[in-house]
Amino acid sequence: MTASAAIEIDHVWKFYGDYPALRDYTLAIGQGSCCALLGRNGAGKTTILRILAGLSSHQRGTVKILGGSPRSGDVRTRVGFLGHGIGVYEDLSARENLLFFARIVGLDNRSRTVDDWLERVGLARVATMPVRQFSRGMRQRLALARTFLHRPDLLFLDEPFTSLDDRAIAMLSQLLVEARERGSTIVLSTHQLREAMAIASHVALIENGRMRFAGERTVEMLEDPALLYRLHTELGAD
Amino acid sequence: MKVLRQAFSVAHKDLSIELRTKESLNAAGAFAIAILLLLSFVFDPFSDVVREMSGGLLWLVFAFSGALIFNRGFSRELPNECLDALLASPLSPASLLIGKAGGIFVTLLPVELVSLFVFGIFYNVRWWLHPAELAGVFVLATWGISIVGAVFGALTVNLRLRELMLPVIIYPLLIPLLIGAIEVTNSLIANHPITDYEWLWARVLLVFDVVMTALAATLAETILVN
Amino acid sequence: MRERLSIVLAAVAALLLANNLHAMFLSLPDEAMQGAIYRILFFHAPAAMVGMIGYFVALTLSIMYLSFGDFKYDSLAASVIEVSLAFSLVNIVTGSIWARIIWGIWWTWDYRLTSALVCVLIFSGYLMLRRAIDEPTQRARLSSALCIFGCVDVVIVWKSIEWFRNQHPGPVLDFRTGGGRMDPAMSHVFYMNFLALLLVATALVLIRTRQESTAREIDSLRRLAHAA
Numbered sequence: 001m002t003a004s005a006a007i008e009i010d011h012v013w014k015f016y017g018d019y020p021a022l023r024d025y026t027l028a029i030g031q032g033s034c035c036a037l038l039g040r041n042g043a044g045k046t047t048i049l050r051i052l053a054g055l056s057s058h059q060r061g062t063v064k065i066l067g068g069s070p071r072s073g074d075v076r077t078r079v080g081f082l083g084h085g086i087g088v089y090e091d092l093s094a095r096e097n098l099l100f101f102a103r104i105v106g107l108d109n110r111s112r113t114v115d116d117w118l119e120r121v122g123l124a125r126v127a128t129m130p131v132r133q134f135s136r137g138m139r140q141r142l143a144l145a146r147t148f149l150h151r152p153d154l155l156f157l158d159e160p161f162t163s164l165d166d167r168a169i170a171m172l173s174q175l176l177v178e179a180r181e182r183g184s185t186i187v188l189s190t191h192q193l194r195e196a197m198a199i200a201s202h203v204a205l206i207e208n209g210r211m212r213f214a215g216e217r218t219v220e221m222l223e224d225p226a227l228l229y230r231l232h233t234e235l236g237a238d
Numbered sequence: 239m240k241v242l243r244q245a246f247s248v249a250h251k252d253l254s255i256e257l258r259t260k261e262s263l264n265a266a267g268a269f270a271i272a273i274l275l276l277l278s279f280v281f282d283p284f285s286d287v288v289r290e291m292s293g294g295l296l297w298l299v300f301a302f303s304g305a306l307i308f309n310r311g312f313s314r315e316l317p318n319e320c321l322d323a324l325l326a327s328p329l330s331p332a333s334l335l336i337g338k339a340g341g342i343f344v345t346l347l348p349v350e351l352v353s354l355f356v357f358g359i360f361y362n363v364r365w366w367l368h369p370a371e372l373a374g375v376f377v378l379a380t381w382g383i384s385i386v387g388a389v390f391g392a393l394t395v396n397l398r399l400r401e402l403m404l405p406v407i408i409y410p411l412l413i414p415l416l417i418g419a420i421e422v423t424n425s426l427i428a429n430h431p432i433t434d435y436e437w438l439w440a441r442v443l444l445v446f447d448v449v450m451t452a453l454a455a456t457l458a459e460t461i462l463v464n
Numbered sequence: 465m466r467e468r469l470s471i472v473l474a475a476v477a478a479l480l481l482a483n484n485l486h487a488m489f490l491s492l493p494d495e496a497m498q499g500a501i502y503r504i505l506f507f508h509a510p511a512a513m514v515g516m517i518g519y520f521v522a523l524t525l526s527i528m529y530l531s532f533g534d535f536k537y538d539s540l541a542a543s544v545i546e547v548s549l550a551f552s553l554v555n556i557v558t559g560s561i562w563a564r565i566i567w568g569i570w571w572t573w574d575y576r577l578t579s580a581l582v583c584v585l586i587f588s589g590y591l592m593l594r595r596a597i598d599e600p601t602q603r604a605r606l607s608s609a610l611c612i613f614g615c616v617d618v619v620i621v622w623k624s625i626e627w628f629r630n631q632h633p634g635p636v637l638d639f640r641t642g643g644g645r646m647d648p649a650m651s652h653v654f655y656m657n658f659l660a661l662l663l664v665a666t667a668l669v670l671i672r673t674r675q676e677s678t679a680r681e682i683d684s685l686r687r688l689a690h691a692a
Contacts, residue, residue, distance in 0.1 A: 015601060016599050016600065016601055016684075016687060017535070017599065017600025017601055017680045017683050017684050017687075018535070018600070018680055018681055018683070018684035019683070019684035019687035019688060019691075042690075042691055053322075053325075053326040054325065054326060054463070055322055055325050055326055055463065055464070056463065056464050057463060057464065059533055071459070071463070073328050073330060074328075076326065076327060076328045077328040079326060081322070081323065081326035081327075083319055083322045083323075083326075084319060085317075085318040085319025085320070085322065085323075086318045086319075087318055087319055087320050087322065087323030088318055088320065088323075089251070089255060089314075089318070089320060090317055090318065091255045091258055091259055092251070092254065092255060092258075096254065100247065100251050101323070101327065103247045104244065104247060104324070104327045104328060104329050105327060105328055106328065130258075139318075146323070156326075208691060389613070393593075393606050393609060393610065394593070394596075396602075397593075397596045397597060398596060399596055403589075403592060403593065403596060406585075406588075406589050406592060407586075407589035407592070407593065407610070409585075410582050410585035410586045410589065410617075410621075411586060411613065411614070411617045413582055413621055413624065413625075414617070414620040414621050414623075414624035414625075417624050417625070417628050418624070421628070421631075435631060438627060439627075442620070442624060442627075445620070446620060449616060449620070450613075453612065453613060453616060457609050457612065457613075460530055460605060460608075460609050461605075461606065461609050464601070464602055464605070
């Protein structure tokens with residue numbers, strides 16, 4: 001990992017009661033890199049992302065994002081988060097949803113920015129329609145607009161490719177490429193190994209809340225996305 | 239200032255949704271009128287006693303119909319995991335709670351005013367004799383109900399049996415507020431002189447509001463962030 | 465260690481209670497105006513005191529859980545509230561029995577009884593909330609927040625109901641007929657029984673805390689088993 005770490009997770013433990021969901025987890029993610037969090041269901045990927053997004057707290061260790069706490073308002077101004085849910089209100093229109101989030105993140109020129117994004121994600125013609133009347137693909141694109149609305153420096157995406165249609169996948173991939181080009185730091189969890197390896201500069205494998213591997217994404221991983229699982233889950237033992 | 243600005247955004251969003259759907263407004267309004275109707279079978283609606291206990295009747299109606307409003311407060315953040323999107327944003331938990339309370343307040347107050355109007359008609363009660371003082375009580379007591387409703391709405395948002403638990407937890411906590419609102423409203427509608435006793439209850443309402451709002455702001459992050 | 469302590473406390477409490485009962489029924493005479501029923505005082509008021517102390521101990525423990533994140537504070541807080549609730553119920557039931565004998569009515573809306581009832585409702589809500597949450601960390605966090613709100617509210621409730629009752633008087637539960645001081649012999653038994661009930665409460669809290677810790681261990685083993 002690079003010297004200037006945007007994200008530092010240092011010996012973090014997260015407990016649910018006495019059960020450790022994360023065990024002595026350490027990971028540093030450099031500024032401008034894209035880290036794919038890999039691991040099977042229940043490994044701890046969502047737990048890490050929720051801690052980074054400030055949705056969950058940890059009991060031991062430290063987490064620093066751009067030198068500050070994940071719960072700090074300044075940090076969260078620079079974060080874009082996309083979880084399992086799309087995070088938009090069914091009874092508001094697409095435009096109203098984006099205007100609300102634009103207001104929350106303190107964007108200037110809200111109206112213009114929102115209109116530009118609606119155009120970008122192909123929802124300009126249905127901007128005033130309530131989200132409850134949207135198709136699944138339209139909702140997904142609106143969720144992407146909400147996440148990327150304020151051009152965040154940090155992106156935390158939990159299985160973003162899951163359930164996306166082709167148009168949304170293409171859109172998301174493009175948005176991620178642009179984010180990387182402007183130097184944003186991206187952490188995403190995914191089961192879609194091919195998409196992950198294509199976009200990630202680094203990978204981190206987690207198993208039973210423990211770090212199994214963290215390092216640069218190699219050409220071998222790109223050619224054989226399942227390589228990491230084969231190597232490190234065979235060797236790893238609790 | 240930032241807290242209030244953010245809270246205003248949240249309240250504005252909730253009110254936009256409520257004005258569009260009118261789910262809580264209609265339900266609470268209808269429920270309030272149904273209770274007022276039922277009360278007419280409990281005692282003689284034309285007796286002078288009604289004036290003396292107007293406050294009690296009204297505030298029970300408001301407290302119960304208010305449940306339909308504060309039940310919706312945080313539950314509307316559940317679909318599509320909107321609550322996560324809000325908590326991951328720069329919005330502070332305290333602003334979220336206060337904004338939610340603001341939304342409940344602005345929704346509940348019209349229901350109360352309509353109920354007051356209907357109450358006056360049903361029970362032949364002249365409630366407008368001290369409008370400024372009555373408005374003051376309504377504002378203080380409704381804010382108390384709103385902030386407690388918002389806090390416990392947040393506390394129970396992810397729980398099963400949420401709708402069952404919320405009233406069980408909230409009503410005992412609201413007792414001091416309701417006693418104060420009832421006592422002062424009784425005096426105002428019955429046109430009794432305002433004495434130190436009524437001022438005592440006005441202070442209780444204010445203290446309740448301040449203490450509960452301060453506690454809510456302090457514990458907001460504890461309640462909302464796991 | 466904790467088990468041994470609870471056994472010792474329970475044994476001491478039992479001896480103290482036996483001694484107190486002997487004093488109540490065989491040493492002390494009947495009260496001048498109330499007759500034999502006044503003896504219920506020796507359980508009614510100490511139960512209320514133990515209950516009230518318990519709620520504010522739970523407040524402190526809840527604040528400590530939120531500050532330090534150690535589950536032992538949460539287990540203790542939950543146990544203390546359960547035991548305090550039981551003692552509050554003893555307070556209410558004994559007060560009711562006294563009122564029935566003296567006033568001929570089961571319930572007088574006396575401000576202290578009413579406030580005790582409100583406390584029972586608030587902290588019953590606390591136990592209901594705990595029951596509704598499976599995950600231990602969330603359960604501890606949310607019930608601590610509720611405990612803080614509840615205890616702060618209890619103070620406002622107590623004074624509010626007292627002021628309300630001053631304006632709207634009704635029968636008052638006062639065992640000191642004539643409103644005077646308690647006889648010194650009676651005072652002695654009163655405070656000795658308060659001590660006995662406090663020891664009983666402490667023993668119960670220790671037992672209950674152990675159960676809470678065990679339940680949490682079982683929960684974490686279950687999660688471990690599911691994760692494997």
